[in-house]
Amino acid sequence: MNGPATPRRIVIAGGGTAGWLAAAILTRQLGPFADVTLVESDEIGTVGVGESTIPTVRAFHALIGVDEREFMQATGASFKLGISFENWAREGDRYIHSFGDVGQSTWMSDFHHFWLEAQARGVAEPFGSYCYEHEAAAADRFAIGGTPALNYAYHFDAGRYARFLRGKAEANGLRRLEGKIDRVVRDTESGDITTLILDDGTAVAGDLFFDCTGFRALLIGEALGVGFEDWGDWLPTNRALAMQTEATGPARPYTRAIAHDAGWRWKIPLHHRVGNGLVYCADYLSDDAAHARLLATVEGAALIEPRLIRFRTGRRKAAWQHNCVALSLASGFVEPLESTSIHLIMIALTRFLQLLPSERPSAAAIARFNVQAAQEIEGVRDFIILHYHLTGRDEPFWRDRRAMTIPDSLSDRIALFRDSANAYQADHDLFRVASWLQVMLGQRLAAASHHPLVRLMPSDQLRSALRDMRTTIARSVDGLPSHQVFLDGYVRT
Numbered sequence: 450m451n452g453p454a455t456p457r458r459i460v461i462a463g464g465g466t467a468g469w470l471a472a473a474i475l476t477r478q479l480g481p482f483a484d485v486t487l488v489e490s491d492e493i494g495t496v497g498v499g500e501s502t503i504p505t506v507r508a509f510h511a512l513i514g515v516d517e518r519e520f521m522q523a524t525g526a527s528f529k530l531g532i533s534f535e536n537w538a539r540e541g542d543r544y545i546h547s548f549g550d551v552g553q554s555t556w557m558s559d560f561h562h563f564w565l566e567a568q569a570r571g572v573a574e575p576f577g578s579y580c581y582e583h584e585a586a587a588a589d590r591f592a593i594g595g596t597p598a599l600n601y602a603y604h605f606d607a608g609r610y611a612r613f614l615r616g617k618a619e620a621n622g623l624r625r626l627e628g629k630i631d632r633v634v635r636d637t638e639s640g641d642i643t644t645l646i647l648d649d650g651t652a653v654a655g656d657l658f659f660d661c662t663g664f665r666a667l668l669i670g671e672a673l674g675v676g677f678e679d680w681g682d683w684l685p686t687n688r689a690l691a692m693q694t695e696a697t698g699p700a701r702p703y704t705r706a707i708a709h710d711a712g713w714r715w716k717i718p719l720h721h722r723v724g725n726g727l728v729y730c731a732d733y734l735s736d737d738a739a740h741a742r743l744l745a746t747v748e749g750a751a752l753i754e755p756r757l758i759r760f761r762t763g764r765r766k767a768a769w770q771h772n773c774v775a776l777s778l779a780s781g782f783v784e785p786l787e788s789t790s791i792h793l794i795m796i797a798l799t800r801f802l803q804l805l806p807s808e809r810p811s812a813a814a815i816a817r818f819n820v821q822a823a824q825e826i827e828g829v830r831d832f833i834i835l836h837y838h839l840t841g842r843d844e845p846f847w848r849d850r851r852a853m854t855i856p857d858s859l860s861d862r863i864a865l866f867r868d869s870a871n872a873y874q875a876d877h878d879l880f881r882v883a884s885w886l887q888v889m890l891g892q893r894l895a896a897a898s899h900h901p902l903v904r905l906m907p908s909d910q911l912r913s914a915l916r917d918m919r920t921t922i923a924r925s926v927d928g929l930p931s932h933q934v935f936l937d938g939y940v941r942t
């Protein structure tokens with residue numbers, strides 16, 4: 450790396466969501482400290498999906514100076530309060546994993562212990578009814594601000610989002626090159642990447658490289674030979690068919706994830722259209738059958754034909770190797786059931802900036818980055834496996850998911866809940882206790898017992914405490930406009 454007086458030359462290979470997020474934050478936060486160049490190939494194009502997010506996106510947007518209205522207008526965005534899981538534990542089941550906290554917890558025991566006790570005494574309403582975001586989502590209502598404020602994320606159009614980010618990065622001095630990367634040149638002594646050679650012969654030299662080339666992983670995989678840890682035994686879905694349709698009704702403030710006999714399908718309502726997709730495992734469902742099934746289940750006229758995307762679940766053994774940091778699909782992938790990939794890009798970029806080397810990246814900094822990246826994606830992996838493993842569905846695909854051996858980290862967590870109803874958020878966990886609980890209970894995981902001291906609470910006290918919570922939430926939800934009405938007004942004013 451050059452000394453501090455000279456701007457570092459940072460090269461971003463790839464212009465999908467990962468590449469443009471990197472470009473947006475590096476140009477904004479590093480300023481004169483770096484010269485940033487992005488290379489992308491229109492001919493190759495992007496994966497073109499990735500439209501559902503989680504609330505952390507808003508903190509990242511603040512770092513890159515996004516004006517929310519401008520962003521929503523530019524990307525056709527809608528608001529998101531959670532995900533509706535349908536047909537997962539059984540056909541006909543439905544639960545919403547919302548972004549909110551459920552009930553009020555005490556220092557000693559989380560709210561759900563009181564709820565389980567109330568359930569045993571026959572005085573509890575469904576778990577989600579003690580959560581503001583859950584109830585607002587179920588009623589299709591939404592507003593920003595107010596007390597309490599809803600915790601929310603967005604659905605947006607991936608193609609428009611990349612263009613929006615490009616505008617931001619270019620305004621901050623990013624240099625964009627259009628062309629296909631033909632070769633990656635490495636220093637024979639250090640092994641570092643020195644230059645990307647494009648197919649027209651252009652040489653793009655750099656001190657630090659971001660591999661955002663998608664599943665191709667041109668730099669981290671092909672050039673540096675970093676291996677891939679395959680998680681296909683736990684998460685065997687390996688294909689998605691994606692298509693866009695016209696909206697047929699108001700946009701709901703949540704993503705739908707609807708299980709079918711060999712995977713699940715998504716429905717993501719944007720402001721101007723709907724994103725649809727069918728995720729499946731090719732060992733259990735043929736491409737033709739998947740195609741027919743998707744077409745049979747979408748509502749609204751097709752805006753594009755279904756597009757097949759093949760993927761592999763797992764992670765790169767090192768996300769940062771030498772002077773190359775791999776982001777998103779190039780560094781690993783877990784299916785989009787909980788909309789986590791864009792978050793993982795954002796958290797990786799934030800961490801990179803926190804560990805920013807002043808000279809050559811140190812081995813210690815690289816190791817720290819890699820350990821955290823591994824823990825984060827493994828946490829997401831466990832959370833996704835939970836949805837598949839805790840099922841009573843009876844088709845071969847689901848029977849196999851129920852019977853499979855799961856990672857110890859997850860089986861310990863399930864055992865803890867089964868024994869004592871305890872759940873926790875580990876240091877590296879993205880998902881909070883409320884998330885684990887909503888999914889565990891939604892997938893019908895039952896606890897043999899709960900915290901013994903909640904039994905001391907008199908029934909009338911327990912009943913009135915729960916009733917007061919519900920009344921407060923219901924009153925707040927009643928005061929909210931419909932999501933569609935709020936959205937229409939918000940992006941136009």
Ligand code: FAD
Pocket residue numbers: 462463464465466467468488489490491493494495496497498499500501502607628629630631661662663664665667689691726758760776777778779785788789790791792
């Ligand atoms: P890509 O979009 O594939 O971009 C790769 C870039 O590299 C392109 O610009 C391409 O042109 C360029 N490139 C490749 N090779 C070359 C070359 N030789 N020369 C020059 N340029 C090259 N995430 C979420 O958070 N929420 C979701 O709801 C969600 N849904 C998903 C659904 C599916 C089916 C899949 C597969 C993923 C989903 N994801 C989701 C993940 C999300 O799509 C990705 O995290 C995100 O799009 C980032 O992709 P990327 O930029 O790494 O790759």
